[in-house]
Amino acid sequence: MSALLEITNVTKTFPGVVANENISVSVAAGEIVALLGENGAGKSTLVKSVFGMVRPDSGEIRIKGELIAPGDTGGAIARGVGMVHQHFQLVPVMTVTENIILGDEPKRGIFINMKAARAEVIALSEKYGLEVDPDAFVEDLPVGTQQRIEILKALRKDVDLLILDEPTAVLTPQETDELLQVMKNLAASGVGVLFITHKLREVMAVADRVVVLRNGRVAGSTSPKETDEEGLAQLMVGRNVVLQVEKGEAKPEASTLEIKALSVNDDRKHLAVDGLNLEVRAGEIVGVAGVEGNGQRELVEAICGMRPRLSGEVLVSGEATHDMHPHKVHSMGVSHIPEDREKHGLVSSYSIEDNLVLNQFDRDPFAKGWIRNVAALEENATRLVEEFDIRTPSIKTTAGALSGGNKQKVVVARELSQDTRVVIAAQPTRGVDVGSIEFIHNQLIAARDAGAAVLLVSAELDEILSLADRVAVMSGGKIVAILDAKDAERGLVGRLMAGLSA
């Protein structure tokens, strides 16, 4: 039997980068193949080539033996390929139905038959057990639901091959499990599934085969039966990786960060943080677990002075910081690793050395009055690049030119190299490769051991569970439970995150 999808010797270069080099992968009907690799390993580029979103320089892609012309998305769809994209390809101001039918609309004469379209969406949603409201506007829906719409869109035309590009990045553990189940059901009905992830647990759970990419090449091919998570990680990174974070017992002292009855609005002026209470003691890591969009971002921004409070207090070592300018909050000893490093963490067009002093460029020793001290800047940058293992050609390189992991290391280096009493780390390892994750985790633990109060906000439950000394579960703008690390069991935390009682 010939394979459903055959990728043979595909090469694709972008200016200055070889994204794919002679990659060959195949998927058979009814098989789940996981494409595993670090960020920038070339996974997305490869599947985009299959779906005609990228034109490979050379090599060929065949579906059911038929050659696919480069860049022919319509042709790929017509041959039964469906794809769930990493960045949702949904129109926010349109309804769920409009989004799903886009590109192949049911007609009545020259007009779109909205009634038929709606019925089709409802039938589709029932068929796969993925619940959606056909009339809701996409912009009003949470990301988990948007993900379901993406999947329904991909499944609409009885696909033979389903490609999923990091589908679980924004899902709760329960939603992830549901999605993995959907994938298994599809495979059982004969659909070939090619899915991209960098989460080893998911690979072990569903994949029949694993293809590991590293630096644009196939680093190896294996199956969950033949290896374990450590083995996969090693294949991915090319060296030994310690997945389990090694840390000593926390020795918490006095409460350093206190949040009392804090209420904050989100951008749309809806209450996002609702009378929240939390304290973080010096020398401990408190992990805030929660489905994204439950007020975590607003909480972090309020603590850091980036968002005005409605009511309540934020105290750092007993001193009220809730009405201070972000720069002032920082000078109180509050370090912030922001969720969106491109927007709030770095100035992409500035050099690394400038980025490393973004929040203290005006202070001794980096400036004397109006004059910057270039020697001190360079000395600082050289030392931090070395210490934090930032891989860059030079300290004068612009931050925008670095890979995601190295950008994040610049932010971490800047924030943790200073004397800090409080560290606010929001999604510190989002979009960062396994090797860098390990490094950043160790840095956070080092900060804790040096006596800082660390507040870790993460959508990755595994990250929270492996780092935090106490786990605060956030749902609907409130802390619904605080658990000691030893009591924080995956399933329990997941249920609390979903707003269910334990």
Add this chain to the structure above:
Amino acid sequence: MKKLLSFKWLLTLLLVVITGYFYSKDGVITSSVVSTALIFGLPLALAAMVGIMCERTGIVNIGIEGTLLFSAFVGFFTASATDSDFYGVVAAVIAGTASGVLLAFMSISWKMDQIIAGTIINILATGLTSFLYKQGHTAPTTSEIDIPWLSKIPFFGQVLFMHGPIVYIGLVLIFVLYVALFHTSWGLRSRAVGEHPGSADTAGVSVFKLRYLNVSIAGAVGGLAGAYLSLELVGSWDRGFTAGKGFTALALMIFGRWNPMGALAAAMFFGLTQAVTNQLMFSQIVKIPDQFVNMLPYILTIVVLAISAGKVRPPAAEGQQYEKEQA
């Protein structure tokens, strides 16, 4: 949003009541004023359609002014040379389409900044027409067609059914565009491309082709508006005689929230204001210097933009290049 909606209905009601009152007082003048409102408003409405078609697919078109000027010029001098109003209109539409294709070429194929591409069209149109202009030509203009039966209806007959051909074509076009934009595949895809091109691309819709198509058709509509100006409304062509109508149309497009019906209503309101002012001046009821009257459209444009500022949401992908391949 609700507030603006009720404001809209209130204004409509007010206009109907006022019109009714004046019609009972003096039917002839009232009918003529409202009819003039349509005549003044139509080119603005058509020009706003050009903007809507482009921006709904994500291409900003600030070259409408140039399209109007150029197509009006080509239309007028073709009509003059061939002694045929029909050939004049056809030539104007072709000229408008050409300006649309040029905009598409610059902003889609060359990935030029769309504001600059539009500005180039404006400068090119002003320069070319001024250079080629010869005084003293006349051309046949389109003649009024009274629709049988319908034109006999009191008030509405004169307001709606006693016009030149381009008024009828234009009005039908606006309604067709409205229906097409919200009830056909073409409309759904166009709006998707203007909001989030990736969503259309991943659904197998070619962003490139659809943008080209829409910007070119929009150019043709602009050509029709130009023909209307030189061959139906004014009957002549003069340097810079479009007097910023292309820019006013952009304001109306925004005020009408990128919706053909909204823009049509806004354009008619504009036309009415001018018609009423003209009438007041003509019958010597008010005596204001001409200069102030001529300022009116521009002042209204500023007011309109100030009212709609911050309350409307443009198509999200407007003005952005779509790059299919990203690492």
